[in-house]
Amino acid sequence: MKEILRFLREARVGYLFFTSLIIIGIGFGAFEIIHQTLLTETSSETMQWLYFSRGVIVALVLMLWAAWTVxxxxxxxxxxxxxTKLRYSDIIEHSADAIIxxxxxxVITSWNQGAEEMLGWERDEIIxxxxxxxxxxxxxxxxELECIEFGLxxxxxxRNYETERLTxxxxxxxxNLTESFIRNKDGEIVGxxxxxxxxxxxxxxxxxIQQSERLATVGHMAAGVAHEVGNxxxxxSSLVQVCQRKTDDDFLQDQLKKVREHIQRINKIVRDLVDFSRPSSMQAENVQINEEIQSAVGLLKHDARCRNVNFEMNLEDNLPPITCVPDQIHQVLVNLFLNAVDAMEGISEPVVTITTIREEQHIKLKVADVxxxxxxxxxxxxFEPFFTTKEVGSGTGLGLSVSHxxxxxMDGSIWVESEPGEGATFIIELPIKN
Incomplete structure (x- = not known):
């Protein structure tokens, strides 16, 4: 009943009914006027023929009116x-989701633009x-396909079935997969x-988010460890120095020197833990990245590990300044350069290539080794804390995490590009801020 009422409402049956009554009224009224004014002396047989003609003509007019309306x-x-088809077609075609x-x-019968962008195949290739x-x-x-069919x-x-698809x-x-039946007007499943x-x-x-939570937890632990170990x-260290001053024995002096070297290594680990766990309170300022690079390289040239290393600098001129804490960006640069040097241990001609270029509103820094x-x-x-590819005892695994x-x-990003046996390139992208 609701469907019938809906059809009558949408088809405007009331309008059709009343317009039909008007046509009938006009038709019959016109014939009656003609009869009263022009055909008063007409015989009954003629009038019967006229009445029949009137009905036929009105019926023809109604039929024409109905046909025109339909x-x-x-x-x-x-x-x-x-x-409606075009609207829904546009919605499906331009959906960010893949709709198939x-x-x-x-067998695949349709493939929208979202599917092309997500999986890579053009529709002509995949249909x-x-x-x-x-x-x-x-x-x-x-x-899996049989399991999906069973669920259907x-x-x-x-709905919301997590799986994988090939690009x-x-x-x-x-x-995330959602699948349902397609039925025709008779309710039969057609796809x-x-x-x-x-x-x-x-x-x-x-x-x-999980990584940030882990880092926060590790940071709190690191701060506690650094405090407990540092004191x-x-x-x-003070006692070792006292012992060194109190003895002239060469053997003891040599052993105490080794103890101090190990203490210094532990001190470095503690400093790394402190840097990792404690946010900087220093003031940011405008810094010329090329000057910081040259300063860091100049410092490292006095390091024994870098004496045979060739630092090649391809620095773009007139780069705009970046906003950062100078000591922090210096720490990042030194860490990247030393990592590059350590990665080339045993290589006869070690080379670290440092490149800076401007790309629109960013400055890109590349540090490449061989x-x-x-x-x-x-x-x-x-970039995970405490993860290192160096031998045990050679690194804390915090340098890159701190740098990250x-x-x-600084609203920047850092990542690595590398192939085994072909060196590594660390890339930093920093925003240019007014």
């Missing part, structure tokens, strides 16, 4: 239907391929629709 309404609703339809044989074409082999072996038949849909270049992309939402950025933000260490390079697995962890924190506070 034609106009049909055109109107066809235009509305076409506009497949038939009952699980007609089975949906398994974009599913990783291990998931096919685990019968059991609940009528599958055109063979990479796996983490996605399925899939909506894929890219979870890469979401997962990355979640990992960043006894100062006392031990060392053994960094594996892809290590690259993903290189400093650069992040």
């Amino acid at each position: 034609y106009n309404y049909r055109e109107y609703y066809e235009d509305r239907l076409e506009a 339809t497949i038939d009952n044989e699980r 007609g391929k089975p949906i398994s074409y974009i599913v990783p082999d291990e998931l096919i072996a685990m019968q 038949k059991y609940k009528g849909h599958v 055109q270049n063979g990479e796996k992309k983490l996605v 399925r629709s899939q909506i894929l939402r890219d979870l890469t950025d979401i997962k990355m933000r979640e990992e960043q 006894p260490l100062t006392a031990i 060392g053994k390079g960094i594996t892809e697995e290590d690259q993903s962890r290189i 924190g400093i650069i992040s506070k």
